[in-house]
Amino acid sequence: MRTTLFALATIAQLALLVTADPEPYKIPLYRRSSGGGIVTASGKALDNGVLAGTIQIGTPPQEFTVAFDTSSGYSWVRGSRCKSANCLDRCTYYARRSSTSQPTGKKFSVKYGSECVDTEIYLDTVDFAGLKVQNMPFGGAYRMTGFADGFDGYLGLGPSINFNNRTSSKLTLGHFSKRDDTLSSSAFVANAYQQDAGVGSSQFGMYTTDNGAGFSQDGTSTTDTSLPSTTDSTTTTNTTSTTVAAAATSSTTATTDSGVASGGFGFTKRQTTQDVAGYLVIGGIDTTAIEGTMTYLSLAQQQGEQQQSWSVCLKHAKIGHPLPFADSGLLATISTSSPLILVPHAAAFQHTYGGKYDSATNTFHIPCSEIRYLPPLSLTLGEEKITVQLPAAYWTQKIDDKTCQVLLGQSPDHGWVLGAPFTNALYTTFDADNARIGLAIKKGNTNKDLTLSE
Template sequence: MKWFVLLGLVAFSECIVKIPLTRVKTMRKTVSEKNMLNNFLKEHAYRLYQTSSPGSNITTHPLRNIKDMLYVGNITIGTPPQEFQVVFDTGSSDLWVPSLFCTSPTCSTHVRFRHLESSTFRPTKKTFRITYGSGSMKGFLAYDTVRIGDLVSTDQPFGLSLAEHGFEDTPFDGILGLNYPNISLTGGIPIFDNLKNQGAISEPVFAFYLGKSQAKGSVVMFGGVDHRYYKGELNWVPLTQAGDWRVHMDRISMKRQVIACSGGCEALLDTGTSLIIGPRRLVKNIQKLIGATPRGSEHYVSCLAVNILPSIIFTINGINYPVPARAYILKDSRGHCYTAFKENTERPTETWILGDVFLRLYFSVYDQGNDRIGLAKAS
């Protein structure tokens, strides 16, 4: 059976559509930093582009990495196409961008959808709200043609925001959710499912390679897996239940001692989250173990500690996934070092969110057809 799976991956890797991603910083920023970012974006105007490998159907179409925190890519909506920069997010299921009706100050700093200029636009009277870890929005549901590189979803349901909170100074216009349809809050069919239903992709699979720097081309790929982005074999992990990118994690350990998830727990793989988030009590214990001290909303350590702190190991489906100190210690704009662990509100069951700090190290494949996630060391 394993060989059939491998042959399948080889066969459909020739039809992959790859979207470039950019890594960006979530903005707790000073005015001067804002101006620097705006100037940077003007000087490095980002446009959709694609390159095809000679002799294959693979289309490469860049995610942009803005300042070491978030990964964003470009899509278009409408006829003729209007371009938006969005977060490709495995933690949610809905696509939305700002509307011309949005009254929040945030919307004036982002690209807004000009509905009157699209001949394929179709509005509805349905309204909805979405709350994320870092902000919230309310809006209404509409339909139009959405393009992700060469992939085209016609009559795609998407949200248009009327109000946004918490997205001030963020370098993205909206969010494109890649989770299962059952957690959609707009009630529309997610774009990945629409692409699958319309026969635009050969397999119900997408994957992320999140580069560690601007130079390393980050991508999200649809329809298959390009093996050049990872080393060794893909380790497949079944979802705890179909309908959410959530798996069972065996334990979290450091220096051979279990430091969290002692009886097993749940882990969500979330490309829309930059850090590693866990229950308050357990995160506090990890901060103590690595000698981090609280200051403001972060926990800081000496930058020299990167060379001496041990790896923290996340064991999933019997396989160890080490996260070394150079990955879980980050540097702020003043050159001070803080940890990538963040406290979550307590849930009934112990749940960890493994964000980009983890996913930069491990190439991740989201196989909706078989309700499983594949992980391998990133190239």
């Protein structure tokens, strides 16, 4: 009897091992200022806060540094036909050098506010941190306008674009139309899950390790406080995560004065030795990095030919008191690729609090001494009516000893874009299977004025 019970217990344990979901991938990410160090609020006004990683495309692999884009599910890098000025100094995808490349003969365009890219669609193998997706649709850019330096393209982490049953070929921050032939879905994480590449779900999240607010309300620098360090394999109450370490190699330690630096698995292109600035978690949630539980917001329902995006309903917005751009019924797109919070009628901030508009950066400049007087940005989001209170220290940054930058810019349309100042303040997770976005306060948060409440 004892032998029988032992055998049954062994079989049960083996069954659990077989059926258990794979551990979430926890991939370290990096960023840096023009001086080569980790980006802080005192760094120069580059695309601060935008995290990037290294991917490989093709056979043999071609390496690229990409910014993570949650506004769309379309990935692209510079193609060999891209000769415009904005294409220069970026790594190039050569389709003819890859034995697994398949040109589709189709084109696709994406507009991100003032930036635009025109691409040719290819199918090829895309590898990120050991997660390999075969025959993934992505773009080889043949024209780029308005993009900052420091990266070669975008890795699309938005909801998958359905290339089929469409009638036009433009995408604007998640608003899409065209495709009359059959191509697989485009989003990297969804593809990795569907192809059984080693992730247990299509859910993914991002968080930065810096828990300071950048600089204090009087405009002076604050000390960065990082999340507790984790080991390569971390077991928690609700989930287990595997950290994919970034391995430095002597042949890939070139440096550059770029606004973002690569991270990911096994490569340090455009990266000097530096601390981890954040993590991309694929296939679940890193519960060791959050306070309490995750708060979820349902994705907004979008009509007609609009492609589903990471957008939620914006119920109310204010900075001290309601402002004219706080219109009801607006959508707010959660975008990790935007360095700003974009709002309609951004001039309302200037009318209320002063400052000088800088058209080159689409931001406002104010004396650093006035930051202490700025109220928090308060946003009520989703049908759940969750309120996020974001102190001014998260959406302002220091340019020099006297001048600070307000990271609120003019939206190209009537919607909001909640970029890096918002997403980097919180742990943000994206759950396509359940059509929702999760927000949580990061563990070790040092600014108690940052709140998340119902």
